[in-house]
Amino acid sequence: MAIQKPSIPKGTRDFGQKEMARRNYIFDTIRSVFRTYGYQQIETPAMENLSTLLGKYGEEGDKLLFRILNSGDAFADVDFDKPLTSQVCEKGLRYDLTVPFARYVVQHQNDISFPFKRFQIQPVWRADRPQKGRYREFYQCDVDVIGSRSQVNELELVQMVDAVFGKLGVRVGIHINNRKVLTGFAEIAGAPDKVVDITVAIDKLDKIGLEKVEEEMADKGIEAAGIAVIRQILSLEGSFAEKLAAMKGLFQGGSASGIVSETGLKGLEELEELFGLIAAAGVSAPVEMDLSLARGLNYYTGAIFEVKALDWEIGSICGGGRYDNLTGIFGLPDLSGVGISFGADRIYDVLTGLDLFPASLEQSTTLLFAVMGADELRYVLPIAKSLRDAGVSVEVYPEATKLKKQFDYADRKAIPFISINGSSEMEAGTVNIKNLASGTQQAFPATDLAAILAFLSF
Amino acid sequence: MAIQKPSIPKGTRDFGQKEMARRNYIFDTIRSVFRTYGYQQIETPAMENLSTLLGKYGEEGDKLLFRILNSGDAFADVDFDKPLTSQVCEKGLRYDLTVPFARYVVQHQNDISFPFKRFQIQPVWRADRPQKGRYREFYQCDVDVIGSRSQVNELELVQMVDAVFGKLGVRVGIHINNRKVLTGFAEIAGAPDKVVDITVAIDKLDKIGLEKVEEEMADKGIEAAGIAVIRQILSLEGSFAEKLAAMKGLFQGGSASGIVSETGLKGLEELEELFGLIAAAGVSAPVEMDLSLARGLNYYTGAIFEVKALDWEIGSICGGGRYDNLTGIFGLPDLSGVGISFGADRIYDVLTGLDLFPASLEQSTTLLFAVMGADELRYVLPIAKSLRDAGVSVEVYPEATKLKKQFDYADRKAIPFISINGSSEMEAGTVNIKNLASGTQQAFPATDLAAILAFLSF
Numbered sequence: 013m014a015i016q017k018p019s020i021p022k023g024t025r026d027f028g029q030k031e032m033a034r035r036n037y038i039f040d041t042i043r044s045v046f047r048t049y050g051y052q053q054i055e056t057p058a059m060e061n062l063s064t065l066l067g068k069y070g071e072e073g074d075k076l077l078f079r080i081l082n083s084g085d086a087f088a089d090v091d092f093d094k095p096l097t098s099q100v101c102e103k104g105l106r107y108d109l110t111v112p113f114a115r116y117v118v119q120h121q122n123d124i125s126f127p128f129k130r131f132q133i134q135p136v137w138r139a140d141r142p143q144k145g146r147y148r149e150f151y152q153c154d155v156d157v158i159g160s161r162s163q164v165n166e167l168e169l170v171q172m173v174d175a176v177f178g179k180l181g182v183r184v185g186i187h188i189n190n191r192k193v194l195t196g197f198a199e200i201a202g203a204p205d206k207v208v209d210i211t212v213a214i215d216k217l218d219k220i221g222l223e224k225v226e227e228e229m230a231d232k233g234i235e236a237a238g239i240a241v242i243r244q245i246l247s248l249e250g251s252f253a254e255k256l257a258a259m260k261g262l263f264q265g266g267s268a269s270g271i272v273s274e275t276g277l278k279g280l281e282e283l284e285e286l287f288g289l290i291a292a293a294g295v296s297a298p299v300e301m302d303l304s305l306a307r308g309l310n311y312y313t314g315a316i317f318e319v320k321a322l323d324w325e326i327g328s329i330c331g332g333g334r335y336d337n338l339t340g341i342f343g344l345p346d347l348s349g350v351g352i353s354f355g356a357d358r359i360y361d362v363l364t365g366l367d368l369f370p371a372s373l374e375q376s377t378t379l380l381f382a383v384m385g386a387d388e389l390r391y392v393l394p395i396a397k398s399l400r401d402a403g404v405s406v407e408v409y410p411e412a413t414k415l416k417k418q419f420d421y422a423d424r425k426a427i428p429f430i431s432i433n434g435s436s437e438m439e440a441g442t443v444n445i446k447n448l449a450s451g452t453q454q455a456f457p458a459t460d461l462a463a464i465l466a467f468l469s470f
Numbered sequence: 471m472a473i474q475k476p477s478i479p480k481g482t483r484d485f486g487q488k489e490m491a492r493r494n495y496i497f498d499t500i501r502s503v504f505r506t507y508g509y510q511q512i513e514t515p516a517m518e519n520l521s522t523l524l525g526k527y528g529e530e531g532d533k534l535l536f537r538i539l540n541s542g543d544a545f546a547d548v549d550f551d552k553p554l555t556s557q558v559c560e561k562g563l564r565y566d567l568t569v570p571f572a573r574y575v576v577q578h579q580n581d582i583s584f585p586f587k588r589f590q591i592q593p594v595w596r597a598d599r600p601q602k603g604r605y606r607e608f609y610q611c612d613v614d615v616i617g618s619r620s621q622v623n624e625l626e627l628v629q630m631v632d633a634v635f636g637k638l639g640v641r642v643g644i645h646i647n648n649r650k651v652l653t654g655f656a657e658i659a660g661a662p663d664k665v666v667d668i669t670v671a672i673d674k675l676d677k678i679g680l681e682k683v684e685e686e687m688a689d690k691g692i693e694a695a696g697i698a699v700i701r702q703i704l705s706l707e708g709s710f711a712e713k714l715a716a717m718k719g720l721f722q723g724g725s726a727s728g729i730v731s732e733t734g735l736k737g738l739e740e741l742e743e744l745f746g747l748i749a750a751a752g753v754s755a756p757v758e759m760d761l762s763l764a765r766g767l768n769y770y771t772g773a774i775f776e777v778k779a780l781d782w783e784i785g786s787i788c789g790g791g792r793y794d795n796l797t798g799i800f801g802l803p804d805l806s807g808v809g810i811s812f813g814a815d816r817i818y819d820v821l822t823g824l825d826l827f828p829a830s831l832e833q834s835t836t837l838l839f840a841v842m843g844a845d846e847l848r849y850v851l852p853i854a855k856s857l858r859d860a861g862v863s864v865e866v867y868p869e870a871t872k873l874k875k876q877f878d879y880a881d882r883k884a885i886p887f888i889s890i891n892g893s894s895e896m897e898a899g900t901v902n903i904k905n906l907a908s909g910t911q912q913a914f915p916a917t918d919l920a921a922i923l924a925f926l927s928f
Contacts, residue, residue: 018522018573018800021561024515026574028581029588032511048858050835050865053490057482057607058516058593064476079539083597087554096545103479115476116484123486125882127868130487135516139541149515162868164847171855293851342476377508389622393751397629400506407508410585410620424583
């Protein structure tokens, strides 16, 4: 058979030991925080029926689904006069974790204790054009609670974000808005049917500035008077309490349009309650009301979150919000939920950029037993076993080869301790261990595990 | 849009919180053992190029690959007079972890320190007909070392198997054979070209018995004299040393055929060395030479392993062997490796069957704060936070609803402690915690974290 030059599909990645150690560190940290809040992990299959996935991500999203050819002879009973794709593909790869979660909740509703607090850490696949920082396979890490309208849930998400980034050592700012407030904007701007257009436009405020946002709204048919009202809102400054009071005034009919927005007022009430809970519980990271925050996602109905690293420019590293009808499409209406998603790749980049990964991740093996011959090998095997049983990561070099080669191996794997034992150690029943960084070397009775562990700082 | 009844593709599974906790327990145990032996984790993409996968699993395997439709308009430039599948699919889902591992080693050979000790825990997909215990998506858990011919590697795999099942509390028997010994069988049976047929037949000895094995060999064209030699081998009894001595005699020309097998003798030498290393290192599980063990896999060239649970009938729960040319197909010849694969689903079934999962897995949350009103909520929030910061899994019921409902929630989630606090606790600055199993109830100063943690046995 001809020899193939191996490669992987574009937009996908291999994860070597270093990347895995770092990714596991991020996920383990996130998981440990989720657990202290009583969230439980689930997993769904990589493949879902296309009927579950299609129509959930818009027309563009449908095109980005990876479809799986039916097994057996997929083309056997095909009508070539009709579109082929839907005839030969019934399954697709998971595009996100949200739709499979909604499907899961509906399918297992009788086995679930609501409020249902779950998290899920799995890869998703999108046939996007690959580019720097955008992959066709990447992990998502979602945490949601469904079946409760209480804002204690929003609070918990904020607390978990705070705890996760606190543990990771990343200073973040947490931005919060409320979809009902955005609806209020559209209402008092006299364009209640244009809430999506307005939302999409003001979502870009950070990137393109107020002027361009106003142009975009004009393009979408918002009248000048309406745009003036939006400008009034986006220009509000001051403390949370001051902004809140000003917004309340506008929603009560105090804007240029004089229109009252009950929905907007409800949104403000929710924001006020949530900020009150945050103050009561105590959150270390700065939490800010951000009236321009929209996240473009149409299904949010209440709180909207976004998290940014304060010391590294990379955009949002975490975001989410409340939704009221995620499960409706699968036949279970009126189940309100709220969730956030941690951007694993971006968090990885922030930790790399700020050099925040613990140095210990680089080192996986603590001690290497160099091997000089068959007898020496047999001598160290039970000692290595005792140390492993005590939890130390130990390697025994598998060949009695040149010491130089064994030292090189220790060096490349960043192994900090090496043990070389010959006939004198075997006669004395000792183990000789060298700290490669300091050069310190010491001999221990082979049975004195405690002393060896202490020398290894284990 | 019409409401869809949600379902998942046949042969796939959702993993709920209980299954996830159990599966994580198995994988965490395996991982912790792998780490103490200096093995490092990698991950490869779910999708591989079909050129990487095709032809590696035989004709039957090629049919069982899940193929992914090319993105964009897959049928745009198709020649309908030629086979369609290969024109519209360039990628497929991973069928096992072995071929992607070989591809990984070749692709990254310049970045790898050999001997390369890696493990990989990821799902694989096969378009097999689903049936009880056979799924279309399932996890594999492989550990391999590549780039060393030393049998210290075989020893380490045996030690890791021993340690993993020791930690899981499963009594196992480890069976070992050597492919060169099987080649020796074929040679002294006068059918050196029939080693695969002979191997496949004797692999079934346990299931179908000696008589049927002999019939199968006759069907494959092995002559009666050859079958008589195989019978002589399979009927050997006695201790390891006795069997080894008898086999040595047969391979040295002492069988009915009088043929000498150098390869067979080399295999015996390897077995003897490995059992010597096992004795030197100390392994708790019984390790047995099993001359009928073949595992059907053609690419093994040295040691062959199989692990069976002693107290639960389920077949092999772990197996593997040495291979000499896994990476050759990708252009890197002469790299010898040895590895084993843990059967996650079967291990799960054994632990379930023998009731060996720790009871603590059932319980994810330690303490529930019941909530009776907005003030009580704000009172307990900082206390809950302190406990979470101390690592305790705490939930705050998100609604001030009927206590009955909150108790039911604690019951369904198997939460062992509940804390109910009203105006008297708030005035006294105390927290009232009840142990739901014993009925013991106690009030603590809200600031006395140590006393609360002790009551929670944390």
